[in-house]
Amino acid sequence: MAKVISVSNQKGGVGKTTTTCAVAAGLKKKGYRVLAIDLDPQGNLGFSVGANTETSASIYDVLKGEVKTQFAIQKTPSMDLIISSILLSGIELEFTDTGREFLLKEALRPMQAFYDYILLDTPPALGILTINAFTASDTIIVPMLSDIFSLQGIAQLDETVERVRKYCNSDLSIAGILLTRFNPRARLSREVRGTAELIAEDLHLHVFDSYIRSSVTASEAQSLQQSVFDYAPKSHIAQDYGRFIDELLARGV
Numbered sequence: 502m503a504k505v506i507s508v509s510n511q512k513g514g515v516g517k518t519t520t521t522c523a524v525a526a527g528l529k530k531k532g533y534r535v536l537a538i539d540l541d542p543q544g545n546l547g548f549s550v551g552a553n554t555e556t557s558a559s560i561y562d563v564l565k566g567e568v569k570t571q572f573a574i575q576k577t578p579s580m581d582l583i584i585s586s587i588l589l590s591g592i593e594l595e596f597t598d599t600g601r602e603f604l605l606k607e608a609l610r611p612m613q614a615f616y617d618y619i620l621l622d623t624p625p626a627l628g629i630l631t632i633n634a635f636t637a638s639d640t641i642i643v644p645m646l647s648d649i650f651s652l653q654g655i656a657q658l659d660e661t662v663e664r665v666r667k668y669c670n671s672d673l674s675i676a677g678i679l680l681t682r683f684n685p686r687a688r689l690s691r692e693v694r695g696t697a698e699l700i701a702e703d704l705h706l707h708v709f710d711s712y713i714r715s716s717v718t719a720s721e722a723q724s725l726q727q728s729v730f731d732y733a734p735k736s737h738i739a740q741d742y743g744r745f746i747d748e749l750l751a752r753g754v
């Protein structure tokens with residue numbers, strides 16, 4: 502049975518896609534069978550791994566019931582992937598039937614036996630796509646920028662998780678908060694870590710010991726459509742994501 506992990510934060514630009522890509526690629530390098538699904542209509546994950554975004558079926562087609570999940574999977578060098586579609590942005594109005602929260606969970610069911618990990622990259626919103634991701638997930642990784650404003654969104658995210666637990670998925674957990682674009686030498690970053698730990702404690706959340714340092718390597722790798730491990734295996738960012746993956750595995754995620 503695959504472990505399903507959402508990478509989520511309703512705040513934009515916090516490193517969700519970068520984290521999904523790095524964790525998926527890193528787990529695959531360790532020999533796990535990994536499927537990543539791009540649930541963001543922006544389609545950044547598909548681009549980052551150099552997927553075919555022109556003619557291939559997307560998760561939109563799967564959720565609509567028009568394409569079977571296995572026929573939407575693309576094999577790329579760094580992971581198996583299902584791309585998103587701009588049409589996903591209309592899904593809130595398009596899918597109104599009861600049970601619409603469970604569409605992704607149902608779509609993933611036949612894939613469970615073929616993968617060890619299924620990673621879901623979510624859009625920067627707490628709408629129906631993110632609810633579908635949470636309903637289908639065992640746990641959630643919350644990337645967070647190391648600034649004060651980012652802390653304010655965590656309580657709201659936690660409320661959404663609480664609602665999904667109550668109505669759709671009682672087993673859902675939050676694995677923890679991953680500080681991204683962290684600068685271990687800056688006082689502000691260290692203060693944010695301290696504040697994050699206080700807020701997290703209040704909400705009974707975990708802040709991962711590992712953090713991801715700020716580095717242009719992240720966007721360079723993305724624009725060259727390579728994982729950070731292939732593009733610059735010795736870079737800070739590859740080391741940090743490597744350490745983070747080890748921490749995830751050590752925590753039994």
Ligand SMILES: Nc1ncnc2c1ncn2[C@@H]1O[C@H](COP(=O)(O)OP(=O)(O)OP(=O)(O)O)[C@@H](O)[C@H]1O
Pocket residue numbers: 512513514515516517518519520541543545623624625681682683713714715716717719720721723738
């Ligand atoms: N550790 C890092 N250091 C420097 N830049 C980073 C880091 N992580 C991500 N970035 C860059 O920040 C930008 C936003 O990252 P990313 O796309 O992963 O965020 P996101 O949360 O998925 O955004 P969105 O909410 O729009 O989906 C990208 O240009 C990415 O290359």
Ligand SMILES: [Mg+2]
Pocket residue numbers: 517518519541545622623
């Ligand atoms: Mg993204």
